[in-house]
Amino acid sequence: MSEQALTNLISPTLEEHVVDFFKEVHQHPELAGKETWTTKRIEQELNLLNIPIKDFNLETGVVADIVGDANGPMVALRADIDALPMDEATDLEYKSKIPGVAHSCGHDFHFSALLGAAALLMQEKDQLHGTVRLLFQPGEEKHLGAKEMVEAGVLKNVDAAFAFHDVSIAPVGTVGIRAGRIMASNDNFQVTVHGVGSHASAPQIGKDPIVTAAEMINLLQTVVSRNVDPADRVVVTVGQIDGGTANNVIPQECSFKGTLRSSSEESRQSAKKHLYQIIQNTAIAFDQTVDIEWDQGPTQVFNNQKLTSIVKGSASNFLQEIPFPDADGDDDFATMEQEVPGCYVILGNKGQSIMHNPDFVANPDALKFGVKLDEQVAVDVLNYLAAGGKL
Ligand SMILES: [Zn+2]
Ligand SMILES: [Zn+2]
Structure with missing residues (x-):
């Protein structure tokens, strides 16, 4: 030119x-x-x-x-x-x-x-x-x-x-x-773990949602590494976590927010399925309940x-x-x-x-x-x- x-x-x-x-x-x-x-x-x-x-x-x-x-x-x-x-x-x-x-x-x-x-x-x-x-x-x-x-x-x-x-x-x-x-798809999620509050010195009478949320977040790191085709580009990131008000109180609730980006529809569906399984089954393992809000973004x-x-x-x-x-x-x-x-x-x-x-x-x-x-x-x-x- x-x-x-x-x-x-x-x-x-x-x-x-x-x-x-x-x-x-x-x-x-x-x-x-x-x-x-x-x-x-x-x-x-x-x-x-x-x-x-x-x-x-x-x-x-x-x-x-x-x-x-x-x-x-x-x-x-x-x-x-x-x-x-x-x-x-x-x-x-x-x-x-x-x-x-x-x-x-x-x-x-x-x-x-x-x-x-x-x-x-x-x-x-x-x-x-x-x-x-x-x-x-x-x-x-x-x-x-x-x-x-x-x-x-x-x-x-x-x-x-x-x-x-x-x-x-x-x-x-x-x-x-x-x-x-x-460009990737972009879905966002919010997870709220419902436990039972207690005094920090008496965890046996509560159900600690912070520990449960921490376990979930750690396990979410396996969604991409253990479940998605390595040829696909997928990202799971938890970018926000909220729970508790004091160092000596086990709270009732703990919540976190994250995003899922996927380069193919197959990997998007697979990652979403594993994410749900990890969160729901971890809640069961800790005898707590959980809500997942899924905000489906653009493909x-x-x-x-x-x-x-x-x-x-x-x-x-x-x-x-x-x-x-x-x-x-x-x-x-x-x-x-x-x-x-x-x-x-x-x-x-x-x-x-x-x-x-x-x-x-x-x-x-x-x-x-x-x-x-x-x-x-x-x-x-x-x-x-x-x-x-x-x-
Ligand atoms: Zn723009
Ligand atoms: Zn922009």
């Missing part, structure tokens, strides 16, 4: 507008499911672009269609819009104005880029071989939004869906693309083979491809990929920090690449499908 090609990626006026918009929305982060200001702000931009908004009865989030050939195929571009519950620790003049909330995952980058792509697509609307559906998705961080949108019917008649995530470990101008399973992100190769072609014009990192992250875009063929890629966004850290801010220098990627993928996928191509 030439220097010339990169400089002309998008017009300076559009880039300036997208960067300004990004800096504005970065100052107004909102938590999952509470994106009311963001929703209104996106709708304003869409109105300015004359893009009609579709009503799917969503509390937050926006759906809008750019209709080229109304009888053609439909491709969806998805950008998530929510932020994280944390204070931003930067000195930027456009830092978060909302205490305790920050765009530390870069979703502000995603939807700013999608609006930029929408502007480009409107300019070439007459040549579009179908419809581009813009999905501004709420609630990704809580794994609520994709499910909500799918249930509302936003993917009905959609032939393919595309999304990207900024990635803070890769340089600006790079992209990671891979077909098949690329693995699974990229359609053919669609991924089209996206690779789109990106190769202006981005340098890097290997897709092996990581156990997750994204609820997986829920959309269960409904329609999808492709999810990562876009280089290296800046001063790593995502989900208080000093992370998406790098605005990468915005033009995000804008162009969304636009190019939409055009190329519509062309392929309109010509009778199958996914």
